[in-house]
Amino acid sequence: xxxxxxxxxxxxxxxxxxxxxxxxxxxxxxxxxxxxxxxxxxxxxxxxxxxxxxxxxxxxxxxxxxxxxxxxxxxxxxxxxxxxxxxxxxxxxxxxxxxxxxxxxxxxxxxxxxxxxxxxxxxxxxxxxxxxxxxxxxxxxxxxxxxxxxxxxxxxxxxxxxxxxxxxxxxxxxxxxxxxxxxxxxxxxxxxxxxxxxxxxxxxxxxxxxxxxxxxxxxxxxxxxxxxxxxxxxxxxxxxxxxxxxxxxxxxxxxxxxxxxxxxxxxxxxxxxxxxxxxxxxxxxxxxxxxxxxxxxxxxxxxxxxxxxxxxxxxxxxxxxxxxxxxxxxxxxxxxxxxxxxxxxxxxxxxxxxxxxxxxxxxxxxxxxxxxxxxxxxxxxxxxxxxxxxxxxxxxxxxxxx
Numbered sequence: 451x452x453x454x455x456x457x458x459x460x461x462x463x464x465x466x467x468x469x470x471x472x473x474x475x476x477x478x479x480x481x482x483x484x485x486x487x488x489x490x491x492x493x494x495x496x497x498x499x500x501x502x503x504x505x506x507x508x509x510x511x512x513x514x515x516x517x518x519x520x521x522x523x524x525x526x527x528x529x530x531x532x533x534x535x536x537x538x539x540x541x542x543x544x545x546x547x548x549x550x551x552x553x554x555x556x557x558x559x560x561x562x563x564x565x566x567x568x569x570x571x572x573x574x575x576x577x578x579x580x581x582x583x584x585x586x587x588x589x590x591x592x593x594x595x596x597x598x599x600x601x602x603x604x605x606x607x608x609x610x611x612x613x614x615x616x617x618x619x620x621x622x623x624x625x626x627x628x629x630x631x632x633x634x635x636x637x638x639x640x641x642x643x644x645x646x647x648x649x650x651x652x653x654x655x656x657x658x659x660x661x662x663x664x665x666x667x668x669x670x671x672x673x674x675x676x677x678x679x680x681x682x683x684x685x686x687x688x689x690x691x692x693x694x695x696x697x698x699x700x701x702x703x704x705x706x707x708x709x710x711x712x713x714x715x716x717x718x719x720x721x722x723x724x725x726x727x728x729x730x731x732x733x734x735x736x737x738x739x740x741x742x743x744x745x746x747x748x749x750x751x752x753x754x755x756x757x758x759x760x761x762x763x764x765x766x767x768x769x770x771x772x773x774x775x776x777x778x779x780x781x782x783x784x785x786x787x788x789x790x791x792x793x794x795x796x797x798x799x800x801x802x803x804x805x806x807x808x809x810x811x812x813x814x815x816x817x818x819x820x821x822x823x824x825x826x827x828x829x830x831x832x833x834x835x836x837x838x839x840x841x842x843x844x845x846x847x848x849x850x851x852x
Contacts, residue, residue, distance in 0.1 A: 478558075559620070599631070622659055673789055721750070727810070
């Protein structure tokens with residue numbers, strides 16, 4: 451499973467730096483975070499670092515889009531339907547120009563946030579867009595599947611959706627899941643079970659699957675053999691936040707605290723808490739061992755008070771994405787059993803470490819991973835019972851090259 455960079459506020463230079471280190475990678479461009487006339491130049495910079503670009507139209511809410519989205523020419527004037535001939539042709543023609551201009555690796559088709567009542571409407575648009583691009587380009591197509599949390603939790607709705615998608619003429623899907631209760635770390639087991647069911651069914655149809663707006667809880671998707679998760683810096687690039695795309699004024703950048711990700715515990719901590727650990731003599735509990743050790747966070751453990759170091763927001767973001775990429779690589783294994791056993795071991799390690807840290811009175815607060823331990827275990831066991839045999843048999847046959 452790969453890590454894609456989900457472009458967000460202030461991420462352009464960061465993406466270039468990380469890709470320069472990794473030597474390759476994929477960046478999903480967010481039009482709400484970059485102006486139209488800067489797309490080509492930015493895409494060229496990404497390719498010069500060995501990367502590839504994709505463009506996310508972000509038309510989840512076509513009747514109430516963010517003012518920065520409406521500045522793009524593919525956005526329709528009020529009163530024009532996206533499924534009318536004038537509507538979808540206007541959208542597709544401009545999206546085609548953009549994708550040609552930035553030399554995208556594949557084309558992300560636009561899609562609305564859907565519940566079961568909107569399946570017919572959303573899938574109709576999906577088919578019309580796919581038909582247009584198939585006649586225009588040989589680039590692979592990824593259809594956007596943006597789903598309401600109630601839909602993801604509904605077993606029958608997921609089965610209905612998968613059935614409707616069986617003959618969809620696309621190469622894969624760009625899945626945008628609206629989190630249950632708008633949580634960053636999901637504590638709702640039915641939501642995670644539903645996500646695993648959806649992703650597994652899409653992969654068993656031999657489709658490429660990229661899950662956008664993901665964080666470290668999404669590593670469980672490796673058990674469905676998902677091709678990639680996409681993540682970024684601020685929380686609204688790691689968890690789908692609808693207001694970012696439909697509120698004309700709110701960019702969602704509110705929490706300016708600096709955080710530190712401890713990958714072995716799957717948990718984030720406010721960097722200020724590390725001062726307590728330093729004074730109390732257990733700072734070593736938070737050290738990122740082995741391959742997770744990196745230039746961005748190492749300064750916290752050089753013997754000085756953590757808050758007195760130069761560890762800042764930029765370091766925090768780079769450290770998080772650096773570690774998350776390694777964890778994705780660790781779960782890119784040859785067999786289903788190896789992947790399952792590795793993730794199970796990672797969860798057990800995290801649980802043990804979280805217990806040790808909590809004995810010291812420390813927690814990740816609203817980013818604490820403890821609720822996700824049980825939730826993810828439930829989901830991985832349920833998915834194994836339902837699809838484990840099929841995944842074992844198809845593990846080496848389900849790749850779609852894009």
